[in-house]
Amino acid sequence: MYKKVKNYAIEKGLAVDDKAGIAYGKINGCFLVIHQDPATPGRHTIQLWMKQGAAEPYPSVVDFDNQCPSKFKYLQTASYSGTKVIAEFWGNGLKWGSAYVPCIDAFLKEITDYFRTNQLSTCCETCGIGSGLSLYQIESADHLFCSACYAQTSDQIQKSIHEKAKQGNGNVIGGIIGALLGALLGVIAWVLIYQLGYISALGGLVMVICALKGYELLGGRLNILGIILSCVISVVMLLFAEQVCLSIEIYQAFREYDVTFFEAFQSVPAFLDEPEIRTAVISDVVIGYVLMAVGAWGTVRQALKAGSGKQDVKKLTPVAGNSTTLR
Ligand SMILES: [Zn+2]
Numbered sequence: 001m002y003k004k005v006k007n008y009a010i011e012k013g014l015a016v017d018d019k020a021g022i023a024y025g026k027i028n029g030c031f032l033v034i035h036q037d038p039a040t041p042g043r044h045t046i047q048l049w050m051k052q053g054a055a056e057p058y059p060s061v062v063d064f065d066n067q068c069p070s071k072f073k074y075l076q077t078a079s080y081s082g083t084k085v086i087a088e089f090w091g092n093g094l095k096w097g098s099a100y101v102p103c104i105d106a107f108l109k110e111i112t113d114y115f116r117t118n119q120l121s122t123c124c125e126t127c128g129i130g131s132g133l134s135l136y137q138i139e140s141a142d143h144l145f146c147s148a149c150y151a152q153t154s155d156q157i158q159k160s161i162h163e164k165a166k167q168g169n170g171n172v173i174g175g176i177i178g179a180l181l182g183a184l185l186g187v188i189a190w191v192l193i194y195q196l197g198y199i200s201a202l203g204g205l206v207m208v209i210c211a212l213k214g215y216e217l218l219g220g221r222l223n224i225l226g227i228i229l230s231c232v233i234s235v236v237m238l239l240f241a242e243q244v245c246l247s248i249e250i251y252q253a254f255r256e257y258d259v260t261f262f263e264a265f266q267s268v269p270a271f272l273d274e275p276e277i278r279t280a281v282i283s284d285v286v287i288g289y290v291l292m293a294v295g296a297w298g299t300v301r302q303a304l305k306a307g308s309g310k311q312d313v314k315k316l317t318p319v320a321g322n323s324t325t326l327r
Helices: 003-011 061-071 096-117 147-166 172-196 202-219 224-257 261-266 275-307
Strands: 015-017 022-027 030-036 043-049 075-080 084-090 133-138 141-146 313-319
Touching: 003 015, 003 022, 003 030, 003 096, 022 313, 030 096, 030 141, 043 096, 043 141, 061 075, 061 084, 061 096, 084 096, 133 147, 141 147, 172 202, 172 224, 202 224, 202 275, 224 261, 224 275
Parallel strands: none
Antiparallel strands: 015 022, 022 030, 030 043, 043 084, 075 084, 133 141, 133 313
């Protein structure tokens, strides 16, 4: 979590869960969650759950939200679903670092004051009731549910896991075709980058990602078999891509002697006997494989997590509803 926001959260008495990337708790009597964007330090989603009590709030929550982005520099949007306010903060522009946290603080002060003055209450985001609430993190999204709504949601999650498991291996033939087509895009990328004179090994990264995505797209499901097949296809296609590049060079050098492209392609192994060429080719291929491993890692990790049948559900904390409001 971005250090300044984390320090602010601690100062306000919020609980900080660095691994989950969130801070949560009550400020000014109103329960809220600050969610850190995993990629950008100065990007946070703040969620507050609120429902009107006996009296109509003035202005309405929607109107209040609409007015906010013009008042707070780093607040991009604020929306209200009927039970939940979602405010997106983004510290863009120069020198945001010093003004960002004060801006969040000012917004939180204003919205929690609004919450108190209008006697709003913290509520379940699905049904709106105010008791038995807990904060959950499901697939790294934050939800405030009552126990009944949580039970329902977790039932649905179980069902979808079940359905995924029933799909079995998916369509392996389709997957292989998809991986081949994907890897072919990678070959094209490799050859083009080579022609432009850049590090063609970058094509290895493109190749493996396209192969894995291709398998998933046409095979329906990227499981361990799919990952292995896609990686084997990519490893072979990388060698093919390098051979194509060399063939083009040979063809261009010997074209005037009536050498065809196919003959050039066939003569590549003979050229590899030249130590200078061999060294260059080996370094191309090795860097290509390293980048391929880098490219595969993220996709494979994601696929294994999704395919493991385990849904990432975590109960973070029980939340007391607002007792000042009668239901
Ligand atoms: Zn509920």
